[in-house]
Amino acid sequence: MKLEPGMTERPTTKIAQDAFLPRNTRRSLPIALLRAREAVMSHFRPMLSAHDMTEQQWRVIRILAEQDTVDASEMADKAFILAPSLTRIIRSLEERGIIAKLKDANDGRRVLLKITPAGLAIINEVAPESRMIYERLETHFGPEKIDLLLDLLDEISTFNEDA
Amino acid sequence: MKLEPGMTERPTTKIAQDAFLPRNTRRSLPIALLRAREAVMSHFRPMLSAHDMTEQQWRVIRILAEQDTVDASEMADKAFILAPSLTRIIRSLEERGIIAKLKDANDGRRVLLKITPAGLAIINEVAPESRMIYERLETHFGPEKIDLLLDLLDEISTFNEDA
DNA sequence: CTCTTGTAATTAACATGTTAACAAAATGAT
DNA sequence: ATCATTTTGTTAACATGTTAATTACAAGAG
Numbered sequence A, B: 001m002k003l004e005p006g007m008t009e010r011p012t013t014k015i016a017q018d019a020f021l022p023r024n025t026r027r028s029l030p031i032a033l034l035r036a037r038e039a040v041m042s043h044f045r046p047m048l049s050a051h052d053m054t055e056q057q058w059r060v061i062r063i064l065a066e067q068d069t070v071d072a073s074e075m076a077d078k079a080f081i082l083a084p085s086l087t088r089i090i091r092s093l094e095e096r097g098i099i100a101k102l103k104d105a106n107d108g109r110r111v112l113l114k115i116t117p118a119g120l121a122i123i124n125e126v127a128p129e130s131r132m133i134y135e136r137l138e139t140h141f142g143p144e145k146i147d148l149l150l151d152l153l154d155e156i157s158t159f160n161e162d163a
Numbered sequence C: 001c002t003c004t005t006g007t008a009a010t011t012a013a014c015a016t017g018t019t020a021a022c023a024a025a026a027t028g029a030t
Numbered sequence D: 001a002t003c004a005t006t007t008t009g010t011t012a013a014c015a016t017g018t019t020a021a022t023t024a025c026a027a028g029a030g
Helices: A015-020 A029-049 A055-066 A072-079 A085-095 A118-143 A144-158 B016-021 B029-049 B056-067 B072-079 B082-093 B117-141 B143-157
Strands: A069-071 A098-104 A111-115 B069-072 B099-103 B113-116
Touching: A029 A055, A029 A118, A029 B029, A029 B143, A055 A072, A055 A085, A055 A098, A055 A111, A055 A118, A069 A072, A069 A118, A072 A085, A072 A098, A072 A111, A085 A098, A111 A118, A118 A144, A144 B029, A144 B143, B029 B056, B029 B117, B056 B072, B056 B082, B056 B099, B056 B117, B069 B072, B072 B082, B082 B099, B113 B117, B117 B143
Parallel strands: none
Antiparallel strands: A069 A111, A098 A111, B069 B113, B099 B113
């Protein structure tokens, strides 16, 4: 390594520190998970943005299509969205008339969520296309491989719980 | 009655629309990737925040520890950070004296990045602990399983490129 | 009943994700 | 050289991620 005029005299060779360097970035699990997620989402995003929907907003109304009434905590859990984000998403979706907020009669703290007809309309427009995209992906890789991946991801996700 | 994970639920009400509903959220690949990523990161985050480092900032200086000088485009690519985010991260890291910005003599557009001694000090503090955490994870699941997962993720990540 | 503690949701503040628009420098064709 | 085009990086604007503090209500102990 050649020293440039502006560099310090201290040797900057990093070979001696190799043992202290992090693992190679190319085999980093967090980045690999991020890349894979982005690759998958890139197929869905155009369809969602055509309906002025973000990915997270879609996750919310999708869950409300599966289950009629969901309180905010359960929604945060299922959609994997943190409470502060969910508060903003709910406000936005409600202003757009896509979901409705109800009060829980038994617990004044809880916010109950429900999809509106307008929200259902969006579901019915987006869902078929979403299914098609997913089926293309499943066909390309084979359902077994996707299942294997989902199982591995599930296993990783529960790593914390047995510490 | 509470449904356990793995059970197949089908609420009473929306049966007629079943064909138009999205896939079940619990087997959603994007959410599964998100959950897994968060599970992994939850082990690293406390250590990073102890050094006032975000995950993304850590990715940046980590790459600069592997490779002495990197321009912004290459960094965005390797750290998987979009250009606008990277601009802000670079500004922040530079203000804190952790990295330095240089100008490319051959191309006036490019920004070259280099880690400072202060940055190297952080690397040397964090890296050993980071390795230990990763080794625990690798021991728990077995290196073959991690490798299998990384291979599958890689395969998913390149799905776009053969369209 | 009062007080403490715990829980659900919101707000605040900052960092990043995401897309679009933009400025500056390089490139290539004429 | 001149001009249109492409590439690199930044800025802007809005949505979400992240942690901490806060408010409103619920539950329990005394």
